[in-house]
Amino acid sequence: MENSIFDKVVDRNQTYSIKWDALDKVFGREDILPMWVADMDFLPPKAVLDALKERIDHGIFGYTFVPMSVTEAIQDWMKQRHDCEFKKSSILFSEGVVPSISTAIRAFTEKGDKVLIHSPVYTPFFNMVKKNDRTLVTSNLLIENGRYELNFADLEAKLQDDVKLFILCNPHNPGGRVWTKDELEKIGDLCVKYNVLILSDEIHSDLVFKPNVHIPIASIKEEFKKITATFIAPSKTFNLAGLQASAALIPNKELKAKFKAVQDQQGFFTLNTFAIAGMEAAYLNGAEWLEQLLAYLDENMNITTNFIAEHLPALKPMKADATYLLWIDCRGLGLSDEEIQKQLLEKGKLGLEPGTKYGEGGEGFVRMNLACPRETLNDGLQRLKKAFS
Numbered sequence: 001m002e003n004s005i006f007d008k009v010v011d012r013n014q015t016y017s018i019k020w021d022a023l024d025k026v027f028g029r030e031d032i033l034p035m036w037v038a039d040m041d042f043l044p045p046k047a048v049l050d051a052l053k054e055r056i057d058h059g060i061f062g063y064t065f066v067p068m069s070v071t072e073a074i075q076d077w078m079k080q081r082h083d084c085e086f087k088k089s090s091i092l093f094s095e096g097v098v099p100s101i102s103t104a105i106r107a108f109t110e111k112g113d114k115v116l117i118h119s120p121v122y123t124p125f126f127n128m129v130k131k132n133d134r135t136l137v138t139s140n141l142l143i144e145n146g147r148y149e150l151n152f153a154d155l156e157a158k159l160q161d162d163v164k165l166f167i168l169c170n171p172h173n174p175g176g177r178v179w180t181k182d183e184l185e186k187i188g189d190l191c192v193k194y195n196v197l198i199l200s201d202e203i204h205s206d207l208v209f210k211p212n213v214h215i216p217i218a219s220i221k222e223e224f225k226k227i228t229a230t231f232i233a234p235s236k237t238f239n240l241a242g243l244q245a246s247a248a249l250i251p252n253k254e255l256k257a258k259f260k261a262v263q264d265q266q267g268f269f270t271l272n273t274f275a276i277a278g279m280e281a282a283y284l285n286g287a288e289w290l291e292q293l294l295a296y297l298d299e300n301m302n303i304t305t306n307f308i309a310e311h312l313p314a315l316k317p318m319k320a321d322a323t324y325l326l327w328i329d330c331r332g333l334g335l336s337d338e339e340i341q342k343q344l345l346e347k348g349k350l351g352l353e354p355g356t357k358y359g360e361g362g363e364g365f366v367r368m369n370l371a372c373p374r375e376t377l378n379d380g381l382q383r384l385k386k387a388f389s
């Protein structure tokens with residue numbers, strides 16, 4: 001097979017990488033291959049590297065502002081990539097999607113208010129609700145034919161019980177589901193009916209495999225737009241998490257003002273120099289690179305699921321519509337979560353995320369990050385085999 005730019009193995013050790021340099025702290029040992037936290041072992045698009053280098057070469061790193069060109073780049077990206085129109089005036093910036101979720105919780109709810117999330121789901125959803133002294137309500141996802149489905153009866157029962165805010169993860173981490181238009185419409189209609197605001201975390205929305213299509217919930221109906229804050233970022237798409245750049249798209253003026261007021265209260269006023277340069281270059285010039293990335297990730301997904309089917313039939317990976325994260329059902333092994341981790345670390349020397357980190361329903365699962373060169377992937381798969389054979 002022809003070499004791909006994504007085949008290049010880059011040594012990430014000694015770069016203060018959480019994934020590679022914090023192994024002792026996270027897993028209690030350093031002799032493992034890390035395939036856990038959600039960043040990629042790939043270089044970003046050349047256009048992004050060039051923009052960052054140009055900024056470094058300039059050499060002065062004083063106070064900056066986010067120029068209108070970045071707002072326009074985001075607006076165009078949302079229109080071209082996701083067929084969703086946002087006015088420039090609805091676009092705000094933030095250092096991350098998790099900080100935005102926390103800001104929105106504070107801005108749109110009061111202490112003690114109920115906030116609903118799915119379970120299992122991305123860990124900080126639980127933490128942000130609890131750390132802001134709101135009342136956490138969860139609706140467990142169902143597994144049908146080996147993939148996640150929404151439990152609408154449960155969702156409706158909970159939404160009507162005085163929930164103020166619902167945090168949606170679309171595409172879903174860790175399950176990789178891209179929620180369909182029909183599903184999103186039902187969620188939106190319920191939120192309208194019961195007067196519940198929506199935070200839509202769409203950080204994985206660019207990493208969708210064909211024929212699946214990501215639909216921003218705000219794009220479905222005008223009334224959904226009025227109750228939704230949508231969060232996006234170039235961090236997952238272009239591997240720029242360390243730059244700390246994201247956007248909050250909030251068309252409802254009143255909600256936007258509330259969000260902005262909390263940002264002001266926290267003293268947040270702009271993005272850093274590199275976030276601005278990287279974000280602009282990525283959204284303006286990263287589309288072609290992204291297509292190549294998606295083809296590579298899709299193949300990594302296929303290689304992994306085929307390998308597991310052949311060598312580890314007790315493991316059942318969930319088919320991912322999106323993301324580079326594979327959510328693997330290990331319940332067929334008959335091991336406890338502790339035993340699964342022990343075997344992964346001691347026998348396989350492989351660092352994966354334990355499913356228990358993602359809340360109820362995550363027991364017996366592990367999450368494997370496949371965003372790495374094939375050489376690393378093959379090494380990881382051999383280790384997975386060793387762990388459980």
Ligand SMILES: Cc1ncc(COP(=O)(O)O)c(C=O)c1O
Binds near residue numbers: 038096169173233241
């Ligand atoms: C669903 C989801 N939201 C947010 C984040 C992190 O966002 P940020 O780094 O912008 O705070 C992640 C990272 O894994 C994620 O999976």
